[in-house]
Amino acid sequence: xxxxxxxxxxxxxxxxxxxxxxxxxxxxxxxxxxxxxxxxxxxxxxxxxxxxxxxxxxxxxxxxxxxxxxxxxxxxxxxxxxxxxxxxxxxxxxxxxxxxxxxxxxxxxxxxxxxxxxxxxxxxxxxxxxxxxxxxxxxxxxxxxxxxxxxxxxxxxxxxxxxxxxxxxxxxxxxxxxxxxxxxxxxxxxxxxxxxxxxxxxxxxxxxxxxxxxxxxxxxxxxxxxxxxxxxxxxxxxxxxxxxxxxxxxxxxxxxxxxxxxxxxxxxxxxxxxxxxxxxxxxxxxxxxxxxxxxxxxxxxxxxxxxxx
Amino acid sequence: xxxxxxxxxxxxxxxxxxxxxxxxxxxxxxxxxxxxxxxxxxxxxxxxxxxxxxxxxxxxxxxxxxxxxxxxxxxxxxxxxxxxxxxxxxxxxxxxxxxxxxxxxxxxxxxxxxxxxxxxxxxxxxxxxxxxxxxxxxxxxxxxxxxxxxxxxxxxxxxxxxxxxxxxxxxxxxxxxxxxxxxxxxxxxxxxxxxxxxxxxxxxxxxxxxxxxxxxxxxxxxxxxxxxxxxxxxxxxxxxxxxxxxxxxxxxxxxxxxxxxxxxxxxxxxxxxxxxxxxxxxxxxxxxxxxxxxxxxxxxxx
Numbered sequence: 006x007x008x009x010x011x012x013x014x015x016x017x018x019x020x021x022x023x024x025x026x027x028x029x030x031x032x033x034x035x036x037x038x039x040x041x042x043x044x045x046x047x048x049x050x051x052x053x054x055x056x057x058x059x060x061x062x063x064x065x066x067x068x069x070x071x072x073x074x075x076x077x078x079x080x081x082x083x084x085x086x087x088x089x090x091x092x093x094x095x096x097x098x099x100x101x102x103x104x105x106x107x108x109x110x111x112x113x114x115x116x117x118x119x120x121x122x123x124x125x126x127x128x129x130x131x132x133x134x135x136x137x138x139x140x141x142x143x144x145x146x147x148x149x150x151x152x153x154x155x156x157x158x159x160x161x162x163x164x165x166x167x168x169x170x171x172x173x174x175x176x177x178x179x180x181x182x183x184x185x186x187x188x189x190x191x192x193x194x195x196x197x198x199x200x201x202x203x204x205x206x207x208x209x210x211x212x213x214x215x216x217x218x219x220x221x222x223x224x225x226x227x228x229x230x231x232x233x234x235x236x237x238x239x240x241x242x243x244x245x246x247x248x249x250x251x252x253x254x255x256x257x258x259x260x261x262x263x264x265x266x267x268x269x270x271x272x273x274x275x276x277x278x279x280x281x282x283x284x285x286x287x288x289x290x291x292x293x294x295x296x297x298x299x300x301x302x303x304x305x306x307x308x309x310x311x312x313x314x
Numbered sequence: 315x316x317x318x319x320x321x322x323x324x325x326x327x328x329x330x331x332x333x334x335x336x337x338x339x340x341x342x343x344x345x346x347x348x349x350x351x352x353x354x355x356x357x358x359x360x361x362x363x364x365x366x367x368x369x370x371x372x373x374x375x376x377x378x379x380x381x382x383x384x385x386x387x388x389x390x391x392x393x394x395x396x397x398x399x400x401x402x403x404x405x406x407x408x409x410x411x412x413x414x415x416x417x418x419x420x421x422x423x424x425x426x427x428x429x430x431x432x433x434x435x436x437x438x439x440x441x442x443x444x445x446x447x448x449x450x451x452x453x454x455x456x457x458x459x460x461x462x463x464x465x466x467x468x469x470x471x472x473x474x475x476x477x478x479x480x481x482x483x484x485x486x487x488x489x490x491x492x493x494x495x496x497x498x499x500x501x502x503x504x505x506x507x508x509x510x511x512x513x514x515x516x517x518x519x520x521x522x523x524x525x526x527x528x529x530x531x532x533x534x535x536x537x538x539x540x541x542x543x544x545x546x547x548x549x550x551x552x553x554x555x556x557x558x559x560x561x562x563x564x565x566x567x568x569x570x571x572x573x574x575x576x577x578x579x580x581x582x583x584x585x586x587x588x589x590x591x592x593x594x595x596x597x598x599x600x601x602x603x604x605x606x607x608x609x610x611x612x613x614x615x616x
Contacts, residue, residue: 027460053459056488058481061452065485068393068456071441076460091478095444096453103427104434104442 010041010173012147013113016154018044020075021051024158029053029066030079039079039115040173059088067092070110071100075158080114082125083167086132097163098138107161111154115168116247118196119289123279127288128195128247130167134224134254141224141254143167143195146178149221167223169196169247169290181231182216189215189300190239192232194223194255195247196290203293208300220244223254228265236266241303243271247290250274273299321501323573325555326530331539337588343381343534344583344592348599350377350400351576353409355600356607357399357416358565365611366416370430371396375559375571376498378579380404382534383496386541387466390494392440393454394468395447396431397498401468405438409603413610448473451495452482458491464548468496471553472503474516486549487524494544495520495551500558520551532556532575 007015020026021044033043034052046052053069055062066078080089093112100108116128130141140162144150150166157164179198182190189208193201198219205215216235220226236242242262246255250272259270273291280288291299354374360366377400384404394401402412407423415422416430424434424442434442441457443450447470454467473479474497486493497516501508517527526547528540532554544550557571583592 029456056481056485058478058485061455061478061481061485064449064452064478065456065459065482068453068458069460070456071453072457072460072463074460091446092444092449092453095446096449099444100442103432103444104424106434106436106442 006176007147008174008176009145009147009150012150013042014044016151017042017077018046020077021046024075025051026075026077027051027053027069028077028079029055029062029069031055031057031059031062031081033079039081040170042113042173043079059085060091063089064092064096067097067108067110070097070108070163071106075109075111077111077113080112082121083114083116083127083129084124086114086129087124090133093163093165094133094136094139098136101162102138108163109157109161110163111157112163112165113168114165115170116196118169118171118247119287120282122282126280127249127275127290128167128169130165130195130223131248131253133165134257138163139224140164141167142222144221145169145172145196145198145219146175148178149219153221167195171196171199175199179219181218182235183231184214184216184235186214186238187216187235188213188240189304190218190232190235190242191215191296191300192218192220192242192244192258194220194245197245197247197296200291200293200296201245204296204300207293207297220258223258226258226261228262233262233265236262236268236270239268240307241271241300242268243273243296243300243303245291245296246272246274248274249277251277271299271303321555321572323531323533323575323578326528326540327533327536332533332535332582335535337586339385340583340586341588341591341595343378343385344579345595345599346381346384346404347378347534347576347579348596349603350381350403352600352603353403353412354399356603358560360416360607360611361565365615368416368418368429369563370416371563372560372565373397373400375575376400376500376532376556378534378575379496379498379532379537379554379556382537383466383541386538387464387494387545390439390464390466391454391457391461392438392466392468393443393450393457394433394440395443395450395470395473397470398433398443398468399430402433402435402438402440405440407433407435407438407440409606410610411435413607417610417614419614448476448479451476451479452485455482455486455491455493458486458493459489462492464492464494464545466494466496468498471497471499471501471508471516472511475512480519483520483525483549483551484523490549492548494541494548495525497551497553499553499555501555502558502562504562515553517551517553525549525551527551527553529553530555534579
């Protein structure tokens with residue numbers, strides 16, 4: 006079975022060798038080849054090693070994407086987006102509206118999800134979410150990544166792909182829940198989705214029915230009828246993200262769902278603090294245990310409200 | 315290595331730089347220069363009269379630099395930023411479409427979205443600017459690397475201080491990107507002089523990256539000769555010391571510039587006994603441009 010990293014490498018190789026594409030990044034051909042997600046090709050094949058200048062590097066990739074060649078730009082740690090975002094959101098995202106010139110760059114931005122300190126650890130798709138013109142997806146499985154890649158190849162828009170290193174070894178697919186009247190609806194974003202099976206198992210041991218939805222597309226967000234029906238039918242609905250909670254895409258999606266369903270939708274993400282290096286001070290994607298606790302606390306609140314009625 | 319605050323109308327000149335130009339070449343430059351100059355004078359009037367309501371960045375004082383460039387390079391992609399009206403005009407842009415752009419009309423060269431600072435025109439390979447000062451430098455370098463096409467990247471002396479500009483010039487050297495970097499060095503960021511802002515010369519830094527680099531004054535003949543040298547082996551950089559006749563934005567000015575290149579060039583035309591032709595060209599361009607602007611103002615504003 007193909008892993009997500011292998012799928013990324015395979016699709017990238019075809020882009021470079023068959024479709025005249027380019028891949029830009031820093032140290033992408035170094036040991037490990039970004040977790041095996043970069044095909045072992047050379048600069049002549051289209052892999053362009055950039056200098057370590059983040060702002061210039063991202064802008065160089067944006068300029069390359071204007072030339073009509075499909076360009077992938079790899080940011081090895083999502084936190085480096087603070088440097089890299091300038092031209093991605095101010096040129097690539099605006100180019101089609103401002104100048105009627107497409108800038109189809111795919112930004113592969115990778116989170117480490119723990120153990121690497123205050124900048125490099127988490128996901129930051131929320132940072133670029135406020136700029137119109139940039140699609141955002143967070144695929145985890147090989148099939149999801151391939152679907153996102155297909156979308157990009159069929160459109161002339163830039164896209165931000167929020168990846169997690171933890172997804173690189175995934176060699177299976179994930180499907181949305183289909184219980185008609187669930188007690189709990191969980192909507193997972195990014196690496197949090199890898200913890201959902203554990204949560205579901207523990208909730209089911211309590212006699213609860215659970216629907217899990219895997220939200221690959223973060224922007225534009227379109228709620229499927231199945232998702233809306235599940236939210237409406239649930240006692241508790243929780244979105245779990247691997248980015249911070251405040252000013253986040255998760256809260257934007259919750260807002261949209263609450264308007265559409267007239268039900269409360271809650272959000273759980275990273276804690277509102279920086280991440281330290283030690284295990285005790287780290288700040289990672291909510292664990293299965295943490296999600297489980299959050300759901301139970303929401304259920305308790307719900308029961309208290311019902312008792313009050 | 316030049317002194318940082320060295321400001322003169324003759325930097326980089328050498329004895330033969332003005333030799334070898336035919337009268338027709340000189341008059342062709344004068345014609346295009348007059349075209350740009352008269353356009354900008356009319357734009358200044360339109361600002362004062364309230365017909366242009368957006369921030370406008372006039373190129374008066376440096377309107378001849380793209381004239382010189384366009385006489386020796388054609389077909390290049392152009393990545394500029396604000397103060398680029400004369401690049402658009404010199405490389406073949408339709409003046410009426412730029413007037414409409416400055417009036418915010420959908421018939422403008424950038425559909426009214428780009429304004430004065432973000433001119434885009436695929437027909438002359440001129441790419442729009444985002445508004446982040448200097449980002450046209452790495453974006454232009456990336457375009458040149460991916461396309462392999464020769465590319466002209468234009469910045470000001472303030473944009474040159476952006477960290478990503480310097481690293482992009484360095485990367486262009488590493489990858490031998492086919493780029494000519496032009497820095498229009500008018501010594502001013504808004505009104506803050508270079509000596510207050512930095513202790514280095516762009517051409518020195520660029521040369522240290524391995525980019526053939528030149529620091530010259532804005533005589534168009536000297537620019538032509540320098541570009542001829544630079545374009546033989548790209549990338550290359552030319553820092554051009556020039557003067558800004560008007561404010562950073564708008565039509566105001568703070569008195570006479572340090573030197574008046576147009577007057578100096580007119581004297582050179584006198585020496586060549588081209589005074590009559592030059593005056594005739596100047597008057598013709600002035601009347602054509604006034605008619606174009608006044609007609610459009612009447613159509614748009616009544």
